[in-house]
Structures are given as structure tokens and as C-alpha cells.
Amino acid sequence: MNPRPSYLRQWIEDFKTLMMSVLTFAFLAIFFMVFTNKLAAQSHSTAESGSSSDIRPDFNRDGYADLVIGAPGERFGDANAAGAVTILYGDPDQTPKESTFLHQSMPYIPDTDEYRDHFGARSTFGDFNGDGFDDLVVSAPKEDIGSIIDTGQIWIFAGSSTGLAETAKVFHQGALDSSGGNETGDKWGSMLSVGDFNGDGYEDLVVAAPEKDKDGKTDVGKISILYGSSSGLSANESHDIDQETKGIPDGGEENDKWGSALASGDFNNDGFSDLAVGAPGEKYGQFPEAGAVTLLYGSPSGITTANSYRLHQNIPFVPDRNEAYDHWGGVLTSGDFNNDGFTDLAVGAPNESSGKKKQTGAVTVMFGSEQGIRITGSSRLHQGSFDVPGRNEQGDRWGSVLISGDFNGDTFEDLAIGAPAESLDSVQRAGAVTILFGNSKGISGRGSISIDQNTDGFQIGAEPADHWGDALEALDMNGDGKSELVVAASGESLGTQFDTGLLTLFWGTETGISPNFFLTLDQDTMNVPNENKTLDYWGRLGTTSQLDLERPPWGLTTTTGINTVVLA
Numbered sequence: 001m002n003p004r005p006s007y008l009r010q011w012i013e014d015f016k017t018l019m020m021s022v023l024t025f026a027f028l029a030i031f032f033m034v035f036t037n038k039l040a041a042q043s044h045s046t047a048e049s050g051s052s053s054d055i056r057p058d059f060n061r062d063g064y065a066d067l068v069i070g071a072p073g074e075r076f077g078d079a080n081a082a083g084a085v086t087i088l089y090g091d092p093d094q095t096p097k098e099s100t101f102l103h104q105s106m107p108y109i110p111d112t113d114e115y116r117d118h119f120g121a122r123s124t125f126g127d128f129n130g131d132g133f134d135d136l137v138v139s140a141p142k143e144d145i146g147s148i149i150d151t152g153q154i155w156i157f158a159g160s161s162t163g164l165a166e167t168a169k170v171f172h173q174g175a176l177d178s179s180g181g182n183e184t185g186d187k188w189g190s191m192l193s194v195g196d197f198n199g200d201g202y203e204d205l206v207v208a209a210p211e212k213d214k215d216g217k218t219d220v221g222k223i224s225i226l227y228g229s230s231s232g233l234s235a236n237e238s239h240d241i242d243q244e245t246k247g248i249p250d251g252g253e254e255n256d257k258w259g260s261a262l263a264s265g266d267f268n269n270d271g272f273s274d275l276a277v278g279a280p281g282e283k284y285g286q287f288p289e290a291g292a293v294t295l296l297y298g299s300p301s302g303i304t305t306a307n308s309y310r311l312h313q314n315i316p317f318v319p320d321r322n323e324a325y326d327h328w329g330g331v332l333t334s335g336d337f338n339n340d341g342f343t344d345l346a347v348g349a350p351n352e353s354s355g356k357k358k359q360t361g362a363v364t365v366m367f368g369s370e371q372g373i374r375i376t377g378s379s380r381l382h383q384g385s386f387d388v389p390g391r392n393e394q395g396d397r398w399g400s401v402l403i404s405g406d407f408n409g410d411t412f413e414d415l416a417i418g419a420p421a422e423s424l425d426s427v428q429r430a431g432a433v434t435i436l437f438g439n440s441k442g443i444s445g446r447g448s449i450s451i452d453q454n455t456d457g458f459q460i461g462a463e464p465a466d467h468w469g470d471a472l473e474a475l476d477m478n479g480d481g482k483s484e485l486v487v488a489a490s491g492e493s494l495g496t497q498f499d500t501g502l503l504t505l506f507w508g509t510e511t512g513i514s515p516n517f518f519l520t521l522d523q524d525t526m527n528v529p530n531e532n533k534t535l536d537y538w539g540r541l542g543t544t545s546q547l548d549l550e551r552p553p554w555g556l557t558t559t560t561g562i563n564t565v566v567l568a
Contacts, residue, residue: 055090055476057125057134059159064090065475066163067486068136070120070540071501071523075533076105076113083119085138086529086538087164090477094507094519100164101529102138102157108167109155111143118142122543126194126203128228133159135232137205138168139189145172145182152188154207156233171235173209176224178239187211188224192543195264195273197298202228204302206275208259214242214252221258223277225303241296243279247305248294250282255289257281262543265334265343267368272298274372276345280330284314284322291328293347295373311347311366311375319364319380320352327351328364333544335404335413337438342368344442346415348399354384354392361398363417365443379442387445389434390422397421398434401544405474405483408512412438416485416513418469418544424452424462431468433487435513451506451515453489458515460504467491468504471545482508488539494522494532501538 055065067088074084084103088096102120105113113119119140128135136157143153155168174182182188191208198204205228210221222242226233243252252258261278268274275296282292292312296303311329314322322328331348338344344367352362362382366373383390383398390398401418408414415436422432432452436443453462462468471488478484485506492502503521506513523530523538532538539545 055479057136057475058090059087059125059134059136060089060161060163061133061159062090064092064479065477066090067096067473067475067477068123068125068542069503069538070123070138070545071536071538072118072121072540073499073535073537074103074120074530075535076103079113079115079117081116081118081535082113083117083121083140084530085120085123086523087136088521088528089163090475090479092478094478095527096521097527098163099527099529100166102164102166106166110168110170111153114144116142117144120540121545122189122192122540124192124194124205124543126205126228127159128156128203128205129158129230129232130202130228131159133161135159136164137192137194139192139207141187141190143172145174148182149184151182151184151186152190152209154189154192158232169232171207171226171233173224176226176235176238176240178224180240183213185211185213191259191262193262193264193275195275195298196228197225197273197275198227198300198302199272199298200228202230204228204273205233206262206264208262208277210257210259212242214244217252217254219255219257219281220252221256221260221279223259223262227302241303241305243294245305247308249308249310250292253283255281255283258294261330261332263332263334263345265345265368266298267295267343267345268297268370268372269342269368270298272300274298274343275303276332276334276373278329278332278347280327282312282329284312287322287324289325289327290322291326291330291349293329293332297372311373315375317375318378320362323353325351331399331402333402333404333415335415335438336368337365337404337413337415338367338440338442339412339438340368342370344368345373346402346404346443348402350397350400352382352399354382357392357394359395359397360392361396361400361419363399363402363415365415367442381436381443381445383434385445388436388448389450390432393423395421395423401469401472403472403474403544405485405508407435407474407483407485407508408437408510409480409482409508412440414438414512415443416472416474418472418487420467420470422452422469424454427462428464430462430464430466431470431489433469433472433485435485437512447512449513451513455515458518460520463493465491471539471541473541473544476508477505478507480508482510484508485513486541488541488545490537490539490545492539494524497532497534500532500534500536503539
């Protein structure tokens, strides 16, 4: 056989080389698409679930989460309980070095410090203008507008490369197109939540007024939604929803307090944030204040009442049953506890009773799915549950405070549960916190721990009426991919100053939260602005704080010898 001509051999070699290049390119393209799609899905899930691995809130975008601390009792001159906010910026060295201090009488901040405004009672964050810097929301639910008492107001502070701007935009109900205006006792801003409800890339804000009256009925409740844009939040695109809005199950009733708790997340993983609204005062039959939760879903037009539905403890597959004064839904938080890409919901019932023991407390966990929150597979946890530390005791109110975060960095979000009314032997209302860890099946008691101020390794000394755990926060302040847990005792007395407030910051580790790795902070700590003063109540964290605790309890004398009851 004659050998192939040289030009034919060269053509065959060139063809082989070309085909290998094509195949290699195709393989790399497929690999890149799969990898980026997986990465995008993970990123979307993390952002929606509120995982601390997102390093938020990050007001200066330096890669470290920043801590916001309210002191609603802060006094300025004769203005008792005017309120103030401290921001401690995250740092890889685990020691805050930079801070910002805000109150209403500062230049460029609208309004002035006034008696009982409670500026800083609630706070939250979101990137409302899409510039990559988180913005801060601060509420004063008892702000007066003109002669209208306790109507409420919020301030928006923009983030920047240097931190928070000391100027602010102000919103109240009288400035919203959709609102009926400011009314006495609304306490608009009593609860806040953030999510991208219309999926446009700008985060939106929900502001609740659970004590809003309607049609002669008191404390019915409502929420207002303000949508983000390239210029930030706008009053022009806002709208209100209450239980009389078309599509909402049930109707507005006296003392429902709809909006007392809020939690957002993408429960059905469709790319739009959804909203859970708690109504702890909801009555069922002969059971007053049993409690309920309404689920509202996001859409291209924002929060919609279509397909909304209501949850309560008498629905099949929801554990337990409706009982008087359970206040189920009085506390909410969200997180992806089983890491399946769907945000899950934790519902607190701090007044739940166990047998003859009153107000022991319980938490219900329900999981997200393609259809939204599903009630099958729900679990109910309390201090008598398997592997959960502690025991049910009357008046503990376990579940009064909830927060989610990934404390061990395993990508499953965990749940921290505050019981600020927990007594430790003879130390009344000293407070305690339980940490339950997430896994592929959700939240369970396996490996859970309980910490109080007398715990070995921690042991800073529990005192009566400290209410340790009356607020919680989870955030990654040192950028290591694990959430820190911040525990407040805003009723802590220090030296001769009573009810001044104290924070304990536990560092996240590969094994979770440990009582051996912590830092305590108060207003006399280096690099923390201001100073400890009586009745500051420094330690309001985000939206988790219990605002109605009596400190100290009736008839209890503090270690400073002062016997008083102050409603913060």
C-alpha cells in the first residue's frame, strides 16, 4: 500500500489537535457552568437565610460584621429614656477598636432627644440602595410627632467606606402615601424586618405597629412595607397590610397585636423573600391570647396576600394545642437549620405551660419547602425535651428570645434561645441561654449546651434580676466563617450604677459556642463610647430584645440596695 501523502498526514494531525482543543474547551465550559451555578445557589441561600457567613451587618464593607447596641434608657439632660445607639465595628483581632455613637440631638440627625422616646429600642439593617454597604435602621416606638403621643418613628443611616453616616432619613406614618397617618399609641417601629420581597436586588423594610387601633378595636396591629431602590427606601412605593386586607386569613380583633414579631426569609426558595407575622394575642374559641402566625409570600410586585395562610397550634401536624395565654408567635426567627436551601421558621411560645407549671416556655420549628413553610415534620422543643439541657420550671419563659447563626461553621444554622427570666437556685431571674445545633434533620437537642453567668469556665457571677439573655445577636465579627453569639443583660448593675447593661460576646469555634472563649463589654470598656449610667438599659440587640420585662421583679432588692420597677 502506498504511504499517505505528507499533506494528508499533516491534515489528520491538525484535525486531531483541533478536536482535542474543542473537547477540552467544552469540558471546561461545562465544569465552569456547574461550578458557578452551584456557587450562585449557595450564595442565594446564604443571603436569604440570614447566615452569619454573609458577614452582616457590614456598614463599611471591610469583611467584618458590625455590632449595633441600643440603650433606650439613655438620658440626655432632663430627657430621661431619650435613647441612644452604639455601633462597634468588627475586627479580626477580636477586640473592637472603632465605634460610632448616635442620638437625636447630634448635628445632622433629625429631631431632638426627648423624654421617653426610647431611640434604639429596635434596630435592623439592609442594603436599601444596592451600593454594597449595609444601612442601619433605628426605631423609637414612643416618639411623639407634634401633639401625637407614642406614635413612633424610624431613622435610616447610610453605610459607606468610612462606616455609618451621621446623617439620616426619617420616616413616620404621616410621611407614607399608603398610611392613614400618625395616631396616638401606635408605637410604629415596635418591630422591624428586612428582605428583598420583590426580587429587584434592593432590600426592603417592614415596620410593624402591633398596638395600632382600628374601627374602635384596640391593639389590632398592622405592618407597613417600604421598598428599596437606587436612591434607598421610598415612602411613595409603600403600602400597609393588616388582618382586614383582602386575602389575609381571619380578621382584625381586639388585642391580636398582629406584628408583634416578624421574620423574613425565602421559605419556598423562589428568589423572593417571604414574611412571617406573629400575633401573640390571637384568640381561639375560649382561649384568649393563644397566638398565631400569618405567612405572606414575596412576588415581583412585593409582598402579596395571595396564598397567605395562618398557623396556630390546633392545625394538624403543628405540635401541641391552643391554650390560653401561650403567646405562640410572640417571638420569631428564621434560618436554614437543615441546609437544604429553604429558609425554616422557629416560633417561640414563652408563656407555654408544662403540666401544672406555668410559663415554662417552648419553641416550635417548621421547615421550608417548595410550597413554603410545611407543617409536616414540625418539632416542638422545651427544656424537658430529649437532650435539651435544663428542666421545665415555672416562670422560666424559655423561648422569650430567639436568634439563628452558624456558630460552628458547618453550614447548618443553629438556634440560640434566651430565657431571661430563668432563676438559678435562689437567684431570681438571673437568666440563661440554650444553644441547639442544626443538622441534616433540622434542630435537635443533640450536643446542645446551656450557659448562664455561673457556668464553669465563664462564671462572672449571676445576680438577681440580671435577665441575662434578654437580647441575643449572631454575627461574624472576626470574619472566620463562624458566628459569634452576643448575649445581653441590659438589666445588669455595675458598681453603683443599676440597670446600666452588660454584653457578653462568645466567639464561634469549630465545636460551637464555648463558655471558655468570651469577652465582656459595657460602656466603660476601652473603645466603647459613653459611660455606664443608671437605667441606660444598654444591650438592646436588633429586634430580639424583650422590651416589657420588669426589672427588678416586684419585691426584690438588688445588690445595690435599690428596690424599683422600671419598664424599659
